[in-house]
Amino acid sequence: MKDARISLVTLGVADLERSAAFYEALGWERTSAGNESVVFLQGAGLVLSLFGLADLAADAGLAPEPLPRFRGLSLAVNLGDDAAIDRLFEAAVAAGAHPVKPPQRAFWGGYSGYFADPDGHLWELAHNPFFPMDERGHLDLVSPGSTGPEAAV
């Protein structure tokens, strides 16, 4: 599964500096790799790239169209307990996120909320007590060493 990875997620944004400040407030580390038209923020094992919305559409050769609120996918941050979810959700809203669904008990036994970033990109924050994470915070549902209560965070 060596190709099964997401190295980088590129978000089309209206204002690079506004978005960079938003994600820095959530703990992403701005790197020196960007320039005036792109910002790269380092997270655990992957990079968040901020790029002009029209620039991204043009790069893919697609027409920029008005975007609906629901865009068919969500990016999820899984954390180790409910309190961490509440804390990050509050930080996101304080930094300019739109609170889509406040964190609450989920039908699948965890705790989850959704926010939209300043450009409407949808994020879920979730604590799933059944999902083991490794020491780096990476979600791993298959490695034998990552399962078991001692690996859950």
Added chain:
Amino acid sequence: MKDARISLVTLGVADLERSAAFYEALGWERTSAGNESVVFLQGAGLVLSLFGLADLAADAGLAPEPLPRFRGLSLAVNLGDDAAIDRLFEAAVAAGAHPVKPPQRAFWGGYSGYFADPDGHLWELAHNPFFPMDERGHLDLVSPGSTGPEAAV
């Protein structure tokens, strides 16, 4: 930056089995953690979750609307050379992807292409010779140990 992570990306899909087969063809490992309404596929350090499009909208409390071709973001797989990009792009198209932009030399000095998955989710495949990856294939632009030619793949 401990909260700066993407643990899981949830894609809203029309047909769970069709999408599961598509991503398995690209190397994602289907796990036993799913059920009849959700499929979890393991990648390097994160999980791809397939969920009904309407289910995902409902979970976030958003209205499902017709989705444009360009949805404001892309998920990128970075690989170590141009040939790997060509190979994965061809595998994706063979598995049912829509070829949005065939891999080609990019203005920033790398090699990049875009495809849309069977539900229109936009992926970029890129070889960026300036981006170091660690031994697990994770993109890391800040750790001192990850930079330098010996770490580039």
